[in-house]
Amino acid sequence: MSDKQTKTDVILIGAGIMSATLGSLLKELAPQWEIKVFEKLSDAGEESSNEWNNAGTGHSALCELNYTPEKSDGSIDIRKAVKINEQFQLSKQFWSYLVNSQMIHDPQDFIRQIPHMSFVEGEKNVAFLKKRFEALANNPLFQGMEFSDDPEKLKEWVPLIMEGRTLNEPIAATKIDSGTDVNFGALTRILFDHLKRRGVEINYKHYVKDIKRNSDGLWEVKMHNMDSGTIEHHTAKFIFIGAGGGSLPLLQKTGIPESKHIGGFPVSGLFMVCKNPEVVEQHHAKVYGKAKVGAPPMSVPHLDTRFINNEKTLLFGPFAGFSPKFLKTGSNMDLIGSVKPNNVITMLAAGVKEMKLTKYLIQQVMLSNEQRMEELREFIPSAKSEDWNIVTAGQRVQVIKDTEAGKGTLQFGTEVVNAADGSIAALLGASPGASTAVHVMLEVLEKCFPQHVKEWEPKIKEMIPSYGVSLVENPDLFQDIHATTDNTLGLVDHRKTDMLQEA
Numbered sequence: 109m110s111d112k113q114t115k116t117d118v119i120l121i122g123a124g125i126m127s128a129t130l131g132s133l134l135k136e137l138a139p140q141w142e143i144k145v146f147e148k149l150s151d152a153g154e155e156s157s158n159e160w161n162n163a164g165t166g167h168s169a170l171c172e173l174n175y176t177p178e179k180s181d182g183s184i185d186i187r188k189a190v191k192i193n194e195q196f197q198l199s200k201q202f203w204s205y206l207v208n209s210q211m212i213h214d215p216q217d218f219i220r221q222i223p224h225m226s227f228v229e230g231e232k233n234v235a236f237l238k239k240r241f242e243a244l245a246n247n248p249l250f251q252g253m254e255f256s257d258d259p260e261k262l263k264e265w266v267p268l269i270m271e272g273r274t275l276n277e278p279i280a281a282t283k284i285d286s287g288t289d290v291n292f293g294a295l296t297r298i299l300f301d302h303l304k305r306r307g308v309e310i311n312y313k314h315y316v317k318d319i320k321r322n323s324d325g326l327w328e329v330k331m332h333n334m335d336s337g338t339i340e341h342h343t344a345k346f347i348f349i350g351a352g353g354g355s356l357p358l359l360q361k362t363g364i365p366e367s368k369h370i371g372g373f374p375v376s377g378l379f380m381v382c383k384n385p386e387v388v389e390q391h392h393a394k395v396y397g398k399a400k401v402g403a404p405p406m407s408v409p410h411l412d413t414r415f416i417n418n419e420k421t422l423l424f425g426p427f428a429g430f431s432p433k434f435l436k437t438g439s440n441m442d443l444i445g446s447v448k449p450n451n452v453i454t455m456l457a458a459g460v461k462e463m464k465l466t467k468y469l470i471q472q473v474m475l476s477n478e479q480r481m482e483e484l485r486e487f488i489p490s491a492k493s494e495d496w497n498i499v500t501a502g503q504r505v506q507v508i509k510d511t512e513a514g515k516g517t518l519q520f521g522t523e524v525v526n527a528a529d530g531s532i533a534a535l536l537g538a539s540p541g542a543s544t545a546v547h548v549m550l551e552v553l554e555k556c557f558p559q560h561v562k563e564w565e566p567k568i569k570e571m572i573p574s575y576g577v578s579l580v581e582n583p584d585l586f587q588d589i590h591a592t593t594d595n596t597l598g599l600v601d602h603r604k605t606d607m608l609q610e611a
């Protein structure tokens with residue numbers, strides 16, 4: 109068994125959207141640095157970032173009701189929505205920079221404009237949606253949002269959802285045309301192709317088994333070359349663990365103090381995909397509903413027009429479920445293997461606290477296909493079972509940690525965990541996820557390379573003009589950026605332009 113050894117500046121573990129984004133940023137900021145990527149699968153973007161494994165929503169809080177909770181005084185808290193919208197604007201700016209620099213040739217290969225809508229039933233939910241609309245409508249980031257509780261208007265907006273619907277209860281929706289569908293799998297592959305052309309060494313079928321720190325301060329990664337069956341050791345000054353669900357076990361192997369008292373809880377997902385082109389054609393929006401009681405925020409049901417391989421398709425879901433695997437291609441031992449002496453109390457505390465979630469997930473796993481169809485019929489009353497198939501989505505590993513709210517608190521966001529000296533960082537969690545990859549990877553740069561950020565700032569601002577500036581407080585800058593990025597990324601309503609062309 110040969111034992112290959114190499115030394116490099118940067119190692120990126122995992123070829124998902126996060127490593128793709130960090131690699132692309134670093135190639136612009138420090139082009140002389142040598143970067144190597146190690147990925148256990150045979151291609152990039154095959155796990156959570158793959159187009160069939162996530163919902164492809166460009167999350168900017170235009171339609172996701174869980175980002176605008178109702179406060180105890182009945183008012184709507186829009187802080188999270190504003191934050192996520194601002195973060196998505198950073199992604200759009202960086203992608204526009206890559207298009208303008210011809211590193212991405214055709215933005216339509218990964219991003220399309222699609223209306224984002226929220227749809228609710230029942231008096232209480234309609235009142236909530238109206239208040240949410242009023243809280244957002246005058247905010248510059250949410251300009252263009254419309255509200256309607258008129259069934260005739262809703263028939264215009266979502267004919268498929270209104271067809272055959274009995275109107276026993278009030279209904280309402282909001283709609284904003286500037287939403288997006290993002291093919292994160294395609295984007296990941298585009299970015300890795302570009303990195304390869306820029307001299308980044310991308311090693312597929314390399315499974316990282318261990319990470320340790322050597323006495324010279326470098327990090328050493330031990331991996332299994334799955335093609336040759338050999339073990340390799342590669343060292344680097346900086347390591348990013350962008351292994352998605354596989355990040356927590358690798359972070360634990362580093363032994364850094366920051367890796368302790370953290371656990372992970374895997375939530376699996378299923379989508380229903382429509383195979384009848386006539387039904388697909390009748391819908392043109394991403395429509396988010398309200399989460400059921402006890403449901404985790406990431407399993408809010410939604411009916412989505414998607415563009416995958418240049419084809420329009422329709423997905424409904426996700427249905428949550430439980431699987432002990434941390435990756436779709438993971439092992440049934442992942443969850444149990446992540447329980448360590450330093451996090452066992454944290455994990456047990458979460459187990460006790462999250463009984464409602466566990467019950468919900470078990471119920472979801474037990475659903476029959478016909479019961480799933482019943483849930484779909486809450487969106488499309490006329491849905492026929494023969495028009496829909498089930499596809500297995502990606503795994504999300506939610507972070508469990510001790511917070512001010514107590515031991516073993518389940519987190520629904522993304523978290524950068526890094527060594528105090530910035531020599532290694534991992535990304536945990538998966539929400540809002542890929543949409544905010546640029547913001548999260550800028551956070552990695554700020555935390556791990558504070559000594560370079562000042563010198564990099566002019567280049568970062570060239571790529572991302574609103575870097576460090578609040579867009580909500582600078583509406584003119586937002587207008588400017590919104591218009592230029594939409595223009596560069598070709599974000600127009602294709603249905604309207606197609607109709608104009610036909611006329």
Ligand SMILES: Cc1cc2nc3c(=O)[nH]c(=O)nc-3n(C[C@H](O)[C@H](O)[C@H](O)COP(=O)(O)OP(=O)(O)OC[C@H]3O[C@@H](n4cnc5c(N)ncnc54)[C@H](O)[C@@H]3O)c2cc1C
Nearest residue numbers: 122124125126148155156157163165316352354541542543
């Ligand atoms: C059901 C679902 C719906 C979602 N919907 C959305 C959405 O609508 N919008 C949105 O923005 N985000 C969404 N997300 C979240 C988004 O998909 C993730 O945040 C994002 O794809 C994570 O990217 P990543 O690069 O961290 O991980 P991944 O894409 O999972 O990549 C990690 C890579 O690391 C590799 N790897 C793992 N372990 C090892 C190892 N030991 N050695 C070598 N390689 C390894 C894996 O094979 C994989 O290729 C969704 C996720 C799920 C599961």
